[in-house]
Amino acid sequence: MLTLYTFPTPNGRKASVMLEEVGLPYKVHRVDLQAGENKRPEFVATSPITKIPALVEELPGGKARRLFGSGAILLHFAERTGRLLPDSLDDRAEAMSWFMLGVSDLGPTAVDMMRFSVRAPEKIPYAIDLYKGELMRCYGALDDRLATAEYLGNSYSIADIACFPFIAAAAVAGGSLLDRFPNLKRWHDAVAARPAVQRGMQIPD
Numbered sequence: 001m002l003t004l005y006t007f008p009t010p011n012g013r014k015a016s017v018m019l020e021e022v023g024l025p026y027k028v029h030r031v032d033l034q035a036g037e038n039k040r041p042e043f044v045a046t047s048p049i050t051k052i053p054a055l056v057e058e059l060p061g062g063k064a065r066r067l068f069g070s071g072a073i074l075l076h077f078a079e080r081t082g083r084l085l086p087d088s089l090d091d092r093a094e095a096m097s098w099f100m101l102g103v104s105d106l107g108p109t110a111v112d113m114m115r116f117s118v119r120a121p122e123k124i125p126y127a128i129d130l131y132k133g134e135l136m137r138c139y140g141a142l143d144d145r146l147a148t149a150e151y152l153g154n155s156y157s158i159a160d161i162a163c164f165p166f167i168a169a170a171a172v173a174g175g176s177l178l179d180r181f182p183n184l185k186r187w188h189d190a191v192a193a194r195p196a197v198q199r200g201m202q203i204p205d
């Protein structure tokens, strides 16, 4: 059995969307970040960086396999199921490039933008402008790509799952922001309509 350790955040929802897409049964363990549950030793044993999402799979013989980080979880289940990552080298290269943009650019930039513009006790214009500019750079790249492609890879893949929850958060919190990126908005609406995405975005309640 798989247990997903998560919290209602974009990174957590990448993992739950993936598990819903591949259709494997799993249990959900909510790790309350606000209560500091991510610092408990039993969670640190699974996620050494003390962040969600993380996942434990019980294996025969009392063994267990752990995964931590949304990128590792998406790649693991794509490889394991042979789904959501294209086989051909060219298509895979394209999908991997956008997948990495989601994991290493879009997600961290969106989080740092929020930290500096909302949470910081002192508002530092340089930091706010820097992260806003970097976030717009991600949105611009995604929008340009989606002007000529239906999905980020050449078909729906872990690249879309790696980006979607952060764009969905912007669609909710950013007012009319997505109106400036019509291709990204079209893609957002198409991905949001997938039943597995709708289920995964509700986890945990």
Ligand SMILES: N[C@@H](CCC(=O)N[C@@H](CS)C(=O)NCC(=O)O)C(=O)O
Binding pocket: 009, 010, 011, 012, 033, 038, 050, 051, 052, 053, 068, 069, 070, 071, 103, 107
């Ligand atoms: N690189 C990680 C980042 C995970 C991450 O930032 N998780 C946040 C929630 S979205 C977290 O657990 N934060 C708790 C903390 O910073 O103490 C991934 O892609 O999953």
